[in-house]
Amino acid sequence: MLRFLYRCALHLHPPAFHRRFADEMLFIFDQQTSKSAAAKLLIDALVSTTRQWVLRPQGRYAHPAESPQTLPDGIPTFYTIRPFRPRKAAAVHGIALTTVVFCLTCFAIRYSWIRVLHLRIREVPFEESTWVPPAAAPASDQTAAGAQRRPAVEAAVSNPIPSAASRVEKKSPQLPATARQQDNTSNPVMPAESGPPEVNAAATALPPANASRQASFAVALRPAAVESLKLGQAQRHRVVRAAIENLNKYYVEPEMARRMADALLSHERAGDDQAITDPEAFATLLTDQLQKASHDRCVEVIYGTEPTVSSPRAPTPTEVAEYRSRMIESNCTFEKIEILPHNIGYLKFNSFPDAALCGSMASRAMKKLNGADAIIFDLRDNSGGYANMVALLATYLFDRPTHLNDFYNRGENSIEQSWTLEPIPGDKLADKPVFILTSSRTFSAAEAFSYDLKMLKRATLVGETTSGRGHMGAVHRIDDRFAIRIPEIKVTNPISKTNWQGTGVEPDVKVRAGDALQIAERLALAKLPRK
Amino acid sequence: MKGNPSDFLPLSPAALHILLSLAGEDLHGYGIMQEVARRKYRIGPGTLYDNLQKMIERRWVEELGTRPADDDPRRRYYRLTARGRGILREETSRLGEVVREARLRLQVAKPRRA
Numbered sequence: 231m232l233r234f235l236y237r238c239a240l241h242l243h244p245p246a247f248h249r250r251f252a253d254e255m256l257f258i259f260d261q262q263t264s265k266s267a268a269a270k271l272l273i274d275a276l277v278s279t280t281r282q283w284v285l286r287p288q289g290r291y292a293h294p295a296e297s298p299q300t301l302p303d304g305i306p307t308f309y310t311i312r313p314f315r316p317r318k319a320a321a322v323h324g325i326a327l328t329t330v331v332f333c334l335t336c337f338a339i340r341y342s343w344i345r346v347l348h349l350r351i352r353e354v355p356f357e358e359s360t361w362v363p364p365a366a367a368p369a370s371d372q373t374a375a376g377a378q379r380r381p382a383v384e385a386a387v388s389n390p391i392p393s394a395a396s397r398v399e400k401k402s403p404q405l406p407a408t409a410r411q412q413d414n415t416s417n418p419v420m421p422a423e424s425g426p427p428e429v430n431a432a433a434t435a436l437p438p439a440n441a442s443r444q445a446s447f448a449v450a451l452r453p454a455a456v457e458s459l460k461l462g463q464a465q466r467h468r469v470v471r472a473a474i475e476n477l478n479k480y481y482v483e484p485e486m487a488r489r490m491a492d493a494l495l496s497h498e499r500a501g502d503d504q505a506i507t508d509p510e511a512f513a514t515l516l517t518d519q520l521q522k523a524s525h526d527r528c529v530e531v532i533y534g535t536e537p538t539v540s541s542p543r544a545p546t547p548t549e550v551a552e553y554r555s556r557m558i559e560s561n562c563t564f565e566k567i568e569i570l571p572h573n574i575g576y577l578k579f580n581s582f583p584d585a586a587l588c589g590s591m592a593s594r595a596m597k598k599l600n601g602a603d604a605i606i607f608d609l610r611d612n613s614g615g616y617a618n619m620v621a622l623l624a625t626y627l628f629d630r631p632t633h634l635n636d637f638y639n640r641g642e643n644s645i646e647q648s649w650t651l652e653p654i655p656g657d658k659l660a661d662k663p664v665f666i667l668t669s670s671r672t673f674s675a676a677e678a679f680s681y682d683l684k685m686l687k688r689a690t691l692v693g694e695t696t697s698g699r700g701h702m703g704a705v706h707r708i709d710d711r712f713a714i715r716i717p718e719i720k721v722t723n724p725i726s727k728t729n730w731q732g733t734g735v736e737p738d739v740k741v742r743a744g745d746a747l748q749i750a751e752r753l754a755l756a757k758l759p760r761k
Numbered sequence: 762m763k764g765n766p767s768d769f770l771p772l773s774p775a776a777l778h779i780l781l782s783l784a785g786e787d788l789h790g791y792g793i794m795q796e797v798a799r800r801k802y803r804i805g806p807g808t809l810y811d812n813l814q815k816m817i818e819r820r821w822v823e824e825l826g827t828r829p830a831d832d833d834p835r836r837r838y839y840r841l842t843a844r845g846r847g848i849l850r851e852e853t854s855r856l857g858e859v860v861r862e863a864r865l866r867l868q869v870a871k872p873r874r875a
Contacts, residue, residue, distance in 0.1 A: 251810040254790045257835040258806045261791060271805060278807025286811070 232268045233259065239275035244282050287318075460507045470494050470503070472708040473516060473531060480718040482640045482701055486524050493523035509533045509711060525732055528701055530715040531708075554587060562588035566608070567595045574754045575602030575659075576747075582615035582675040585622045592619060596626045596659070604663040604754040607679070610693060610743050614674025617648055624679065625650040627688055629660040634682040635729075637702075638720045663757040665750040668693035668735065669743035674702075678721055681735045685725040690753060691737035693746035700731030766844075766851045769819075775804050776812050780821065780841060780849040787825060789836040813839060821845030 236259050240252040255275070262268045316324070474491040481487035497503060497519050506512045513533035520529045545553075557563070566578040577595055585592065599605055607623075617637075624634060627650075634648045653660065666680050666689045677696045683689035701717030708714055721729045741749050772780070775797075782788060782796035790809055797804055804812075816822040822845050825838040841849070 247810070247814065250814070251790075251806075253835040254837055255806045255810060257833060258791045258794065274805030274807045278805075278811060281807065281811060286814075 232265065232272055236268070236272050236275055239272060239279055242276075242279045244286070247282050247286075461509050461512055462507075463504070466503050466506075466512060467498070469512070469531075469708055469712050470498050470516070472712075473520075473714050476706045476708070476714050476716055477520075477529075480641045480704075480706065480716045481529070482638065482703075482717050482720040484640075486526070490520050490523045490529070493519050513712065526701065526717060527732075528699065528703055528715065528717045532705065532713045532715060533711055534713070553584075557583050557587055562591040564591060564595050565611075567598050569599070569602060570606070570751060572751075572755055572758060573601070573603045574751060574758075575599030575605040576608065577605065578608035578611075580611045581613050582617075582619035582623075582679070584616045585618035588619065589622055592622055593654075596623070596654075596657075600656070600658050602659070602662065603758050604665065605659060606665045606667065606747070606750050606754065607689075608667045608747065609672045609676040609680060610667050610669035610746065612672055612676035614676050614678075614699070617675060617678070620675050620679045620682070621648055621650055624682065625652075626654060626657050626659050627664055627683065629653050632686065633724050634686075635678060636722045636724060638722060640718045640720070663754055664689040665754055666691050666693075667743070667746040667750055668696050668737050669746070670694050670697055670734075671743075672696040672735070674699045677730050677735050681723060681730050684735065684738065685723050690739065690750075691735065692739045692741060692750040692753065693737050694740070694743045695734040695736055696730065698730055698732050698734035700729035766848045769848060770852055770855055772848070772852050773812075774802065775808050776816070777849075777852060778802050778804065779809065779812050779816070780845055780852075783822060783839060783841040784846065784849055787838045787840045789828075789832075789838050791836070793839070816845065819844075821848055 233256075237256065240248060240255055243252065259268060259271050262271060474494055477487040477490055478484070481490070494516065502519075503512065503515060506515055510533045513531040516531040517529070520531070521527055562583045563580040564577070565580055566576060568576045570576050575598075577599060579595075583591075605627075621634060624632070631652060632650045634650060637646045637648065638644075639646070664683065666683060668676075668680055668691055672680065672693075673696070677699060680689070680691055680696060684691050700721050702719040702721070703715055703717035705713045705715045717731075720731070723729060739749060739753065778797040778800060779793055781800075782793045785796075788796060790806065790813070793813075794804060794806070794809060813822060817824060817839075820842055822839050823842050825840055828834075828836055828838055
């Protein structure tokens with residue numbers, strides 16, 4: 231029995247050691263006359279096994295070159311490659327070096343100022359749908375943002391307001407702004423202005439949560455969109471007439487609406503549309519004609535193979551739940567809340583989510599930054615969202631309710647004002663320097679936030695000119711397949727009496743978006759009181 | 762295996778005894794164990810062959826390909842190389858110094874009568 235165990239223990243040795251010494255060790259074992267001596271040898275073999283595996287790494291490999299095998303026919307087998315056996319010191323160095331490189335790589339990915347390694351997928355706003363139908367290639371003068379065509383259904387589904395808050399607001403559209411303000415003062419996280427402008431703001435500046443849903447709708451519709459109908463002269467004419475009718479009724483600037491209508495009619499008269507029978511190409515052409523006449527990249531004729539639905543409409547419970555869960559998952563798109571060196575607060579958030587859902591999150595973020603000596607809002611990847619969040623965040627920067635902007639709704643012929651809330655108790659940021667980082671990807675509500683604070687001389691904007699989305703719109707049904715998206719709400723700043731539509735918001739300090747944070751930190755430092 | 766012999770000193774007791782056993786004649790593993798045991802020192806086969814493996818790699822000891830015709834075929838015989846002998850000489854010399862030093866100090870420490 232002991233002999234069997236001893237043989238097993240010998241078998242446990244590294245193969246090279248076993249091959250070389252096992253027979254002789256067994257011979258020694260066989261020389262033992264007493265059981266106690268044999269047991270000692272067994273223990274010795276087990277210790278030896280451990281020693282060989284743990285302390286003798288070179289012994290784990292066979293040494294074929296030192297013990298050439300011979301085949302039965304007498305031809306020796308040659309091995310030319312010796313197994314690689316790193317020295318202990320080399321292994322330790324290797325592990326240390328690998329660890330250091332790994333940590334540096336992680337650090338570089340996390341804090342890289344070069345955004346090449348920034349792997350987070352940015353939320354895409356309504357105007358920036360990422361899919362372009364193959365038949366609707368954008369015209370050469372159109373930029374990526376806002377120039378894409380989407381099937382009508384996709385737009386119609388994504389266009390409506392998916393928030394519970396906006397649905398509530400729709401119930402009292404006729405209330406004057408002051409009345410609503412009183413209603414809302416009971417809720418410290420709700421902005422004063424929460425009337426129809428928000429509804430419509432959401433209609434265009436869609437919460438980013440829906441962006442991926444848009445994409446999935448787009449993909450789902452893609453094959454169907456290829457099977458399109460042939461358009462006749464009468465159908466084309468009908469679409470043009472309906473588009474003009476809607477433009478005249480809803481487009482935010484009546485004069486521009488007339489100019490676009492004239493452009494459509496003159497193109498039709500010139501026969502520019504005649505050669506086109508593909509409905510998607512026709513929608514693209516009309517969009518081009520409209521955008522060339524107005525330079526407004528938000529106006530768009532949309533074609534889809536599914537029946538179109540006018541918007542805005544109330545969001546379905548599923549859409550509300552989906553938006554809610556997306557916001558919770560993404561931390562309400564608040565990406566970074568940090569105190570930078572020199573006690574500069576830094577807040578990077580990538581949308582303005584519905585304050586009804588994310589108000590407490592925003593309040594927590596601002597509370598965390600409350601002790602900062604200056605604050606930097608990073609809106610470089612902010613795709614916009616809800617006006618109520620604009621008002622809520624701006625509230626922390628003023629010591630009194632402040633008029634931010636007005637929303638003019640052409641369809642309803644109404645003007646709504648947006649104000650900050652009553653000052654938050656304990657807020658210390660009202661007199662602190664504020665910097666806003668912008669880029670060409672700063673959209674819609676993020677632009678409103680930047681523009682309003684710039685006009686109020688409350689913030690210094692650092693970065694690039696923003697995208698220029700100052701109008702908000704909705705989709706109007708033309709027929710079962712065609713729809714038109716029309717900007718029908720204009721945001722007007724009470725100080726400048728205009729907005730950033732088409733031009734974008736000009737930063738105070740124009741630098742590359744990638745350098746904006748660094749520059750803003752420097753500027754903030756210069757403004758801080760010397761300690 | 763290159764290097765100055767003094768780099769390997771001091772030898773472990775097991776290594777010293779193995780080299781010492783092989784200094785007189787070529788021996789197989791069991792013979793080495795018995796020879797070591799004769800000097801009141803015990804090593805098991807695990808320690809023995811671990812040391813032999815290292816010594817063969819360092820070219821201190823070589824394995825002989827031959828054995829007496831009537832011997833057990835499992836036995837392998839080992840011989841001390843010139844390098845191994847040099848190492849043993851160095852170690853012996855070092856130990857001699859240690860012993861001499863020790864004797865000297867022990868004499869100094871011995872109380873003398875006035």
